[in-house]
Every structure is written in C-alpha cells, then in structure tokens.
Amino acid sequence: MKKITIKDIATEAKVSISTVSFVINDKGEKMGISAGVIKKVQEVAEKLNYRPSMIATSLRTGKTRSIGLIVEDISNQFFAELARVIEDEAKNIDYRVFYCSTGDDDERSAELIHSLLQANVDGFIITPTQNLEDKIDLLLKLKKPVVLVDRYFPGQRVSHVVMDNYEAANSATKFLLNKGRKHIAVVNNKSEMIQMKLREDGYRDALKEEGIYNEALVLHMDYHSSEETRIAEIMSFFKKNPKIDAVLFLANYMGLAGLQAFRVMGISIPKDISVISFDDHDSFKLHTPTITVIAQPIEDIAIKSIQLLMSQMTDMKTFDVEKSLKKGKLIVRESV
Structure with missing residues (x-):
C-alpha cells in the first residue's frame, strides 16, 4: 500500500x-x-x-508517543498479561509500547534503560531488578516520567503500583491454618527484592502469631537456577521435612516446579499436602487437582501505572509521587 x-x-x-x-x-x-x-x-x-511520520513528529514536538516497558520475563504469564493490558491502555491514548525483558539481570536492565533513552521514549514503566536503584535515580535526575510496578525500592521517591504482598501472604497462611494445617512450608527465591521479602514476612508473622513458626520449613532457591535444579531442590527439601502438610510458593514458576516434584515423589494433593501459589497460571487451572492461588490484580495495576505515567508526562513539575497498593485475591480451588 x-x-x-x-x-x-x-x-x-x-x-x-x-x-x-x-x-x-x-x-x-x-x-x-x-x-x-x-x-x-x-x-x-x-x-x-x-x-x-513518527520521526517528523518527534522532531517537531520532542515527543515520540511511546512508552518503554521493562519487565522481568515477558514469557512469564503474569508479566505477559500485565504487558498486554498496559499495551491496550496505551493504545487507547494513542501511545505505542516498546517492551523487553531483563531476565532479572542488572546489567541487561541498565542496557535496556539506556537503549530506550536513546529511542527517546516519553516515559518508562519498569519492574526493577535488585540493583537498579541508581538507574532509576538517573531517570529521575533526567526528569523522565517513570513508574515502577510489582516492586520498588523503599525510600526512593518514585511512583509505584504493587500488590499488598504482605497482606496476601499473611491471609493465605492464615487460610491454611484455619484448614488445620500445622507444618506449613514456604518456598521463596534468594532475591532481596521488597515484594519477595514482604511475602515471606507475611507468612512468617502469621505462623509466629500461632507460636508455630519453624525456620527449617523455609526454602530459598536461586532465581537463575534451571527448572531441573529447582525440582531437585524441592524434592530434597520435602524429603528432609516429611511432616510438612502445606506449602506456600511465593511465585508461579516455583509453584510449577513444586507440582512436578510432588508428581515424581508420589505426593498427593491435597491429601498429603495443601498447596497455594502466588500468581495465577493456566497450568494451575488445568492441573488435577486445580491449584489455589493468590492472583494479582493485573488490570488494576496496569491501568493505574498508565494513569500515573500520564500525570507525569502531562506535567513533570506539578505531579505528585503516588505509592499505590492493590489488594490481591485468594482464588480457592481444589489443592487445599
């Protein structure tokens, strides 16, 4: 044409x-x-x-009507759905989205930020890696509109939209306690990111209230390990702790590895162990039995992040930094 x-x-x-x-x-x-x-x-x-012409318009206005979206892993269903809603919302206001994955790699994240700066995107929506605080500070210094999603850095003055991770984990653990579970394990990664720490804090505090917290029932795995390694670590952990009667997986990729480990070990859900995982996934709905999850309010997070970004892109001088906390939803299925 x-x-x-x-x-x-x-x-x-x-x-x-x-x-x-x-x-x-x-x-x-x-x-x-x-x-x-x-x-x-x-x-x-x-x-x-x-x-x-986008180039001509950019030269005339200084704007490209584009947003840079940097997420941890676009192949992860949570981030894929988040990107889809953000893209839909951006399209409604005639903006395009350039999205890319960090693989939770700090160096890769920094490179992506510099690349998008060179592309002159009008704003950034970022799920930051553990050591990206300095690069976020750089964007703020350059007066670039930026909103963090899913995680943030405590004390940094930047708008963010996240789920109430502490409350979600705390409520899920209490739900398991109310079902009569006493030996509740948690599987987390070794990340020091705030969302993972808050999830584990919520789990721990719920058990401490009952006086039954047991540090031996906490498994920390390397984020960058292969799925085979995760499965092996989970199998080893549960063999060492045969009294575990429930487990909370703090991310869906850990939950998926756990289900494979239980199948190999012949552990029956929920007869032998009750299971809850953060972040819904199609596999959890198709699994037999179906898996209870803590679902993030993806649409709410995406829409709010666009709103906060637009407030900055409209007027960087008068916008207010907003720290938005969204409530997660416990979807009860057959695994508890």
Whole structure:
C-alpha cells in the first residue's frame, strides 16, 4: 500500500503543500488559514488515512508517543498479561509500547534503560531488578516520567503500583491454618527484592502469631537456577521435612516446579499436602487437582501505572509521587 504524504492531501484538497503542513501541525489558525480550509484539509487527511511520520513528529514536538516497558520475563504469564493490558491502555491514548525483558539481570536492565533513552521514549514503566536503584535515580535526575510496578525500592521517591504482598501472604497462611494445617512450608527465591521479602514476612508473622513458626520449613532457591535444579531442590527439601502438610510458593514458576516434584515423589494433593501459589497460571487451572492461588490484580495495576505515567508526562513539575497498593485475591480451588 502506498504511503500517503502531505502532497497527496494537498492534491486532493486542491491547496498548497505548505497549507497542509500548517494544518496538520496545528498552525493553521496562527498562519491565517480559514476555518473552512482547515476543516477541508482535516477531512481529506482522515479520508486518505494519513499517518504523520513518527520521526517528523518527534522532531517537531520532542515527543515520540511511546512508552518503554521493562519487565522481568515477558514469557512469564503474569508479566505477559500485565504487558498486554498496559499495551491496550496505551493504545487507547494513542501511545505505542516498546517492551523487553531483563531476565532479572542488572546489567541487561541498565542496557535496556539506556537503549530506550536513546529511542527517546516519553516515559518508562519498569519492574526493577535488585540493583537498579541508581538507574532509576538517573531517570529521575533526567526528569523522565517513570513508574515502577510489582516492586520498588523503599525510600526512593518514585511512583509505584504493587500488590499488598504482605497482606496476601499473611491471609493465605492464615487460610491454611484455619484448614488445620500445622507444618506449613514456604518456598521463596534468594532475591532481596521488597515484594519477595514482604511475602515471606507475611507468612512468617502469621505462623509466629500461632507460636508455630519453624525456620527449617523455609526454602530459598536461586532465581537463575534451571527448572531441573529447582525440582531437585524441592524434592530434597520435602524429603528432609516429611511432616510438612502445606506449602506456600511465593511465585508461579516455583509453584510449577513444586507440582512436578510432588508428581515424581508420589505426593498427593491435597491429601498429603495443601498447596497455594502466588500468581495465577493456566497450568494451575488445568492441573488435577486445580491449584489455589493468590492472583494479582493485573488490570488494576496496569491501568493505574498508565494513569500515573500520564500525570507525569502531562506535567513533570506539578505531579505528585503516588505509592499505590492493590489488594490481591485468594482464588480457592481444589489443592487445599
């Protein structure tokens, strides 16, 4: 299909190319062009489905109408769904989204931020890696609109949107206690990121209230380990602790590894062990039995992050830093 140019519009509207240029750049009235001609040019541009050059528009306005979305792993269902909703919301306000994955790698994250800065994106939505605080500070220093999602750095003055991770884990653990479970394990990674610490804190405090917290029932795994290694570590952990009657997995990839480990070990859910995992996944709905989860309010997080970013992109001088906490949902299925 031939690309429509301002020359095509000028020919169709029977006006000069300069007249079309002034109109589509919102300078028609200023240049003394009549309301009738402005309307005619706009109608022809719409009829021909004219789309202005992104480069030209960027040079004229300093804006690219684009957002850089940096997530941990776009193949993870949580981040994939988050990206989809953010992209839909951005499309509604005529913005495009460039999204990329960090693999929880600090160096990769820093490279992505610099690449998106060079691409002159108008704002950033980021799920930061553990040591990315300095790069976020750089964006703030450059007065670039930025919103963090899923996690944040305590004390850093930047808008963020996250689930109430402490409350979610605390409530899930109490739910297991109310079901009569006494030896409740938790599987976490070794990350020092705030969302993972808060989840474990919520679990621990619920058990301490009952006087039954047992540090031996806490398993920490390396985030970057392979799935085979995770399965082996989970199997070893549960063999050493045969009294465990319930487990809380603090991320869905750990939960998926746990289900495979239990199948190999012949552990029956929920007869032998009750299972709850953070972050819903299609596999949890298809598993027999279906798996109880703590679902993040993905749509709420995505919509709020776009709203906060837009408030900055509209006026970086007057916007207020907002720290938004969203409530998760315990979806009870057959595994408890």
